[in-house]
Amino acid sequence: MTTVLNPTRRSFVLGGALGGGGLALGLQLPFGPTAADAAEGPAQVIRDANGFPEVTAWVVIRPDDTVVIRIARSEMGQGTLTGLAQLVAEELECDWGKVTTEYPTPGQNVKRARIWRDFATGGSRGIRASHEYVREGGAAARTMLVQAAANRWNVAASECVAAASVITHTPSGRSVTYGQVAEDAARLEIPKGVKLKDPKDWKIAGKPLARLDTLGKLTGAQVYGTDLKLPGMLNAAIRDCPVQRGSLRSFDATKVSRMKGVRHVLQVGTSAVAVVADTWWQAKTALDALPIEWDEGAGAKASSASIAFRLKEGLTASQAFTGNSNGDARGALATATKTVEAVYDYPFQNHAPMEPMNATARYTPERLEVWVPTQNGEASFAAATEAAGLPADKVEVYKINLGGGFGRRGFQDFVTQAVLIAKQIPGTPVKLLWSREEDMTHGRYHPIMQSRLVGGFDAQNRLVALHMRLSGQSIIADVAPANLVNGMDPLTFQGLYQPGEHGFGYTVPNLLIDHAMRNTHLKPGFWRGVNANQNAIFLECFVDELADAAGADPLEFRRQLTVNHPRNRGVLDAVAERIGWSKPAAPGVYRGLAQMKAFGSFVAAAAEISVTGGNRIKIHRIVAATDPGYAVNPAQIERQVAGSFVYGLSALFFGECTVKDGRVEQQNFDTYESMRIRHMPKVEAIVMPTGGSEPWGGIGEPTICVAAPAVLNAFYRATGKRIRSIPLKKHGITFA
Amino acid sequence: MIAFSVNGKAQSIDADPTTPLLWILREQVGLTGTKYGCGIAQCGACTVHLEGAPVRSCSIPVAAVAGRSITTIEGLAKDNKLHKVQQAWLDHQVPQCGYCQSGMIMAAAALLNQIPKPTDAQIDDNITNICRCGTFQQVRQAIHAAAAA
Ligand code: FES
Ligand code: FES
Numbered sequence: 109m110t111t112v113l114n115p116t117r118r119s120f121v122l123g124g125a126l127g128g129g130g131l132a133l134g135l136q137l138p139f140g141p142t143a144a145d146a147a148e149g150p151a152q153v154i155r156d157a158n159g160f161p162e163v164t165a166w167v168v169i170r171p172d173d174t175v176v177i178r179i180a181r182s183e184m185g186q187g188t189l190t191g192l193a194q195l196v197a198e199e200l201e202c203d204w205g206k207v208t209t210e211y212p213t214p215g216q217n218v219k220r221a222r223i224w225r226d227f228a229t230g231g232s233r234g235i236r237a238s239h240e241y242v243r244e245g246g247a248a249a250r251t252m253l254v255q256a257a258a259n260r261w262n263v264a265a266s267e268c269v270a271a272a273s274v275i276t277h278t279p280s281g282r283s284v285t286y287g288q289v290a291e292d293a294a295r296l297e298i299p300k301g302v303k304l305k306d307p308k309d310w311k312i313a314g315k316p317l318a319r320l321d322t323l324g325k326l327t328g329a330q331v332y333g334t335d336l337k338l339p340g341m342l343n344a345a346i347r348d349c350p351v352q353r354g355s356l357r358s359f360d361a362t363k364v365s366r367m368k369g370v371r372h373v374l375q376v377g378t379s380a381v382a383v384v385a386d387t388w389w390q391a392k393t394a395l396d397a398l399p400i401e402w403d404e405g406a407g408a409k410a411s412s413a414s415i416a417f418r419l420k421e422g423l424t425a426s427q428a429f430t431g432n433s434n435g436d437a438r439g440a441l442a443t444a445t446k447t448v449e450a451v452y453d454y455p456f457q458n459h460a461p462m463e464p465m466n467a468t469a470r471y472t473p474e475r476l477e478v479w480v481p482t483q484n485g486e487a488s489f490a491a492a493t494e495a496a497g498l499p500a501d502k503v504e505v506y507k508i509n510l511g512g513g514f515g516r517r518g519f520q521d522f523v524t525q526a527v528l529i530a531k532q533i534p535g536t537p538v539k540l541l542w543s544r545e546e547d548m549t550h551g552r553y554h555p556i557m558q559s560r561l562v563g564g565f566d567a568q569n570r571l572v573a574l575h576m577r578l579s580g581q582s583i584i585a586d587v588a589p590a591n592l593v594n595g596m597d598p599l600t601f602q603g604l605y606q607p608g609e610h611g612f613g614y615t616v617p618n619l620l621i622d623h624a625m626r627n628t629h630l631k632p633g634f635w636r637g638v639n640a641n642q643n644a645i646f647l648e649c650f651v652d653e654l655a656d657a658a659g660a661d662p663l664e665f666r667r668q669l670t671v672n673h674p675r676n677r678g679v680l681d682a683v684a685e686r687i688g689w690s691k692p693a694a695p696g697v698y699r700g701l702a703q704m705k706a707f708g709s710f711v712a713a714a715a716e717i718s719v720t721g722g723n724r725i726k727i728h729r730i731v732a733a734t735d736p737g738y739a740v741n742p743a744q745i746e747r748q749v750a751g752s753f754v755y756g757l758s759a760l761f762f763g764e765c766t767v768k769d770g771r772v773e774q775q776n777f778d779t780y781e782s783m784r785i786r787h788m789p790k791v792e793a794i795v796m797p798t799g800g801s802e803p804w805g806g807i808g809e810p811t812i813c814v815a816a817p818a819v820l821n822a823f824y825r826a827t828g829k830r831i832r833s834i835p836l837k838k839h840g841i842t843f844a
Numbered sequence: 845m846i847a848f849s850v851n852g853k854a855q856s857i858d859a860d861p862t863t864p865l866l867w868i869l870r871e872q873v874g875l876t877g878t879k880y881g882c883g884i885a886q887c888g889a890c891t892v893h894l895e896g897a898p899v900r901s902c903s904i905p906v907a908a909v910a911g912r913s914i915t916t917i918e919g920l921a922k923d924n925k926l927h928k929v930q931q932a933w934l935d936h937q938v939p940q941c942g943y944c945q946s947g948m949i950m951a952a953a954a955l956l957n958q959i960p961k962p963t964d965a966q967i968d969d970n971i972t973n974i975c976r977c978g979t980f981q982q983v984r985q986a987i988h989a990a991a992a993a
Contacts, residue, residue, distance in 0.1 A: 184941055185939075185940030185941030185942065185977045186940065187940070318937055319937060319939075321942075322933075322934055322937060322939055322942075323934065324942075325939040325942025325945050326926065326930040326933050326934060326939070326945065326949065327877070327917065327918065327920075327921060327926075327930065328875065328876070328877015328878070328916065328917035328918045328946050329877070329918075330942055331876070332879075332943060334876070334879070334880065335870075335876035337874075337876075343871070368860065387867065387871040387872070388867065388871060389863050389864065389867035389871065460976060461941070461943075461976055462879070462881045462887065462889055462941070462943040462944045462974065462975070462976050462977075463879070463881070463941070463943045464880070464881075509941075509942075510941060511879070511941050511942070511943025511944075512940075512941045512943060512976050512977060513941075514976070541880075543883065544881065544882045544883060544884075743937065747937070747940065747979070747981075747982065750978060750979075750980075750981040750982070751940060751977050751978030751979065752978065753978065754975070754976075754977075754978025754980060755976070755978055776882050776883075776884050776886065777881075777882045777884070777886035777887055777974060778884060778886055782974045782976060783974075783978075783980070784968075784971070784972050784973070784974065784980075785967060785968060785971045785972075785973075785980040785983060785984060786968035786969070786972075788980035788981060788984070790981070791981055
């Protein structure tokens with residue numbers, strides 16, 4: 109390793125583009141030059157921890173032909189690790205059977221001028237925002253390996269071909285494996301401007317290959333953050349002020365310090381207290397017995413009713429940020445022959461990944477090490493560095509397997525806590541694990557939102573105007589206020605925005621979509637699917653209402669509005685055809701539709717349901733289409749789509765965090781329910797990449813947003829009742 | 845000291861008898877394949893077999909298993925061969941994040957012991973684990989495949 113931490117101080121905003129709808133975190137870190145400024149020279153071979161040579165930063169090749177592909181993004185179940193490896197392997201022309209992967213550490217990325225670029229894993233960006241440079245890494249490595257072989261044989265590289273980790277000199281038939289030339293290749297200069305394959309020639313990418321990371325998940329061998337064991341490690345349980353943004357007043361450690369296994373009772377920051385014990389169960393038991401006084405702060409006055417009241421006021425407030433508009437919606441509505449109006453609302457929801465938040469830290473004044481399941485290794489690094497008060501070159505963060513993330517693990521509050529605890533016990537590694545109750549109380553909740561929609565028709569029953577007013581939280585205002593655009597949060601308008609990855613998918617002659625920002629003491633976060641979730645319910649259910657008002661078929665009505673949006677129409681037509689829209693459904697079975705563009709992908713869903721007793725829903729069938737432009741692993745996409753219905757329908761049927769005295773009332777899965785296998789409908793995924801030159805779309809999140817409106821629209825057809833307030837459980841509606 | 849067996853191996857544990865079996869397994873026996881998800885018998889991530897029957901180890905005090913035998917996910921594969929449920933899980937590519945899958949697999953293995961060829965309705969009644977990633981469609985396929993194996 110020849111590179112050192114460059115003294116040039118430069119600030120990076122971690123997390124990438126704001127419009128990406130992901131984990132744009134306002135953390136700033138001093139970094140060296142960017143990868144572009146300081147491409148590493150060829151002079152010296154860089155080796156991995158085992159001494160094997162790098163052939164570009166993306167690939168390590170061992171003498172036995174094992175190919176280690178470096179993955180910068182986090183794998184949390186979504187399959188990104190396998191997909192990224194497929195893209196590198198495709199260009200590398202290596203033997204897929206000999207591929208393994210590893211995470212470079214955030215500290216190495218900092219030292220090496222961010223050579224692996226962005227670690228942030230959110231906004232469904234894992235593949236779509238890195239496919240180009242990881243493929244280039246694979247192609248550059250292949251070029252170097254071929255050149256090394258050509259040099260060895262003293263022939264032109266153009267006479268050599270690479271396939272399945274073997275380079276063959278075509279005229280002579282000589283061949284050599286990657287492992288045999290890797291040392292030589294590693295000494296060559298990294299070529300620039302390598303040409304990438306046409307996706308139609310892909311052999312590894314684009315194929316439904318098995319994941320690389322399954323086996324350990326079947327035997328208990330895979331180590332998640334919660335499972336980490338270090339010599340001499342202690343375990344911590346924590347309680348933060350149950351009213352968010354409140355603080356800790358006092359606690360009486362003497363009441364628990366003699367309990368079995370208890371080693372320390374510590375204040376953590378200004379608002380939390382932790383018990384550190386030999387085992388976590390001992391720590392948790394003592395924490396439950398610990399007398400704690402809180403200064404709950406202003407948030408303690410808030411309730412679900414008071415928050416709803418504020419949001420309702422925003423529905424007709426004069427000040428609002430315009431996210432998308434054309435024509436003169438207000439004028440056209442004033443002169444419309446007929447108007448239709450509806451008010452919808454969407455609640456706070458918690459991510460509740462199966463693995464509760466955790467992080468392990470070992471601190472000395474000379475070195476801080478942190479092990480953490482994180483969606484953003486660099487943000488963890490930034491949080492750890494700041495909490496420790498150490499210079500960046502004394503800190504290292506090791507990413508460890510995530511038991512789900514869904515956006516929650518892009519936040520770093522638990523990393524900060526773990527470091528603040530470890531700092532008080534220098535030299536002793538401490539694993540901090542939240543209880544499920546702590547996770548429910550300290551969520552970064554799905555933003556709460558209301559919407560008032562007004563549509564106007566002319567005398568010919570044509571839709572001439574639409575005003576959609578959103579009123580509720582802004583994630584960006586809370587987590588990265590510097591990224592607001594003249595006060596506006598563009599992320600609020602996912603699926604409703606101006607053309608782009610979240611572009612509005614209909615043409616309406618007079619359109620106004622605006623947002624009255626109403627923030628709360630409860631902290632909002634990027635919750636898988638983010639703002640597309642509520643926006644799709646508001647818009648797609650209201651479009652159904654408009655179709656009804658126009659006396660039009662919901663599919664035909666949408667087809668008219670998507671004349672200028674062929675890819676929106678493409679996915680809509682695909683689900684309509686597969687569900688058999690043109691023919692009547694079976695007796696007692698009703699259908700609903702929804703479509704949206706989110707995270708760069710076009711998605712649509714059609715649902716077939718029946719309803720008994722007016723309140724028990726049986727979902728017979730879901731058809732879901734996704735056009736991401738390019739599909740890297742269709743089998744994994746199908747699984748993400750099926751899983752998206754579990755996340756989206758759990759949210760529709762059960763998902764609600766209510767607030768009383770400033771606290772979230774739901775404390776565990778008994779009151780914050782989640783779907784079980786008996787609720788699972790049959791999901792048929794249509795993966796229909798249409799190629800083209802537009803930026804690739806994401807997979808992990810987009811489909812969630814169409815799950816709920818497709819079912820709600822079918823529910824209306826079945827019962828004549830419009831449900832405009834989520835979740836269904838508060839209307840006494842549940843699964844049959 | 846509380847004595848019981850885990851995966852065929854005798855254990856003698858010094859612990860508060862009210863400590864949930866889950867935490868004994870994870871923190872004292874050292875087998876971390878069994879997961880904590882809720883602690884209140886809701887999610888099933890902590891499912892192990894107690895004398896062959898599926899139980900939620902987060903809600904059983906260790907004192908209750910004295911003298912009894914427990915199988916955890918680590919003990920399911922025998923003689924270096926995956927259990928048929930694990931094999932079906934591999935073939936059907938069930939796991940996403942995988943965190944719930946130890947419990948899901950233990951619940952499925954117990955179901956097949958009891959009902960070798962379960963119907964969909966029997967699967968619905970017996971598999972009540974939570975999976976936030978949403979692997980249920982693959983879980984169902986894999987249970988049927990394991991039943992047919
Ligand atoms: S941890 Fe035992 S059922 Fe959830
Ligand atoms: S696979 Fe992630 S919770 Fe089930």
